Amino acid sequence: MAQHWIATRPGDLEVFSFEPYDAPAPRSGEVTIEVRAAGMNPADAKHVARGRDEDFPRPIGYEVAGVVTAVGPDTEIGSGTVTVGDEVLAFRISGGWASEVTVAASAVFAKPASLSFAEAANLLLAATTAAEMLHVTGVGEGDTILVHGASGAVGVSVLQQAAMLGARAIGTASGSSFGVVERFGGTPVAYGDGLEQRVRDAAPDGVVAALDCVGTDExxxxxxxxxxxxxxxVTIAAPDRAKDEGFIAIAGALPESQAYRDSVRADLVRLAGEGRLVVPVARTFALADAVEATELLMGAHPGGKLALEP
Known part of the structure; x- marks a missing residue:
């Protein structure tokens, strides 16, 4: 029997429950995946904490990588034909923190051989978010942009994708994370008192766009x-300020954001397979240790992505 994590009600980690379950057989347009790695994102816990009572119990986890164990009739995945035994990744799904999951085939893509399961399982939520941030702000060749939280998962993807567009990125980070920002093509500046002047010093000709991955007032x-x-x-973390101040807020729950992010998944998988989009993985945990892993994810900066391995 498979196992998965569910949230029994809105709340913090005390509402997470590791339970046995049977993954349903795939219908037409679905596949079943034996999960080798489940991606972890702050949204996993935040959406549980902010959820509505009527949405519970709910399975946790939006992205996975693994091996196809069953294919529904007349079914192709997002990248084309599929057979049992194929290595794949999937996003956006529900219930990825599991040992086995049946999902819509349209959310599934062939896993590039160059990516580990942990890397593949952590690629698309951050990368599609970063892609949309660059898209809505119209970033292009020759632009100098400001990226807040540049050493985090979304920030690192923004840096890499901005470089592909021919843009220069100034990235805020703690001093201990400057090396991460520099590794992925950004110019680091320390957040804290005096940040505005440090940004102006780093970009004497100015910045044309700002991409906020942290949501602080600063x-x-x-x-x-x-x-x-x-x-x-654009911000992904300060929607109230965006509404009050007249700038853009995006979120995966918004229909326009979902549509754009879905449209770029295949291209991002291709870029990762070519080695042009790197997914730094800091640590993996056993699936049963998801609560401990979430504590690390939501606490001190883990230094890269985390994955759960059944």
Whole structure:
């Protein structure tokens, strides 16, 4: 019998429950995946904490990588034909923190051989978010941009994708994470008092767009102070400030965000397979240790992505 993590009600980690279950047989348009790695994202815990009572109990986890064990009739995956035994990754799904999961085939893509299961399981939530941030702010060749939280998972993907577009990125980070920002093509600046002036010193000709991955008042204030056009400021973590100040907020639950992120999945998988989009993985945990892993994820900066391995 398979096992999976569910949240029994809205709340913190005390509502997480590791339970046996039977993954349903795939119908037409579905496949069953034996999970080799489940990706971990702050959204996994945040959406449980902020959920509505009527949405529970709910399975946890939005992305996985593994091996196909069953294919529904007349079914192709997002990348084309599929057979039992194929290595795949999947996003956006529900219930990825599991040993086996049956999902919509349209969310499944062939896993590049160059990626480990842990890397593949952590690719698409961060990468599609980063891609949308660059898209809505119109970042292109020759632009200098400001990235708040540049050493985090989304920030690292923003840095890499911005470089592919020919843009230069100034990235805020703690001093201990400067090496991460530099590794992925950014110019690091320390957050904290005096950030606005440090940004101006690093970009004497100015920044044309700001991409906020952290949602602090400091990040928003410096973005507003340094970017003239508010249509080129975007946040994934400060929606209330965006509404009040007239700049862009995006979120995976918004229909327009979902549509765009779904549309770029195949390209991002291709880029990762070519080695042009790297997924830094800091640590893996046994699936049964998901609560311990989540404590690390939501606490001190883990230094890269985390994965659960059944």
């Amino acid at each position: 990040a928003v204030d410096v973005s507003l102070a340094t970017v003239a056009d508010r249509s080129r400021i």
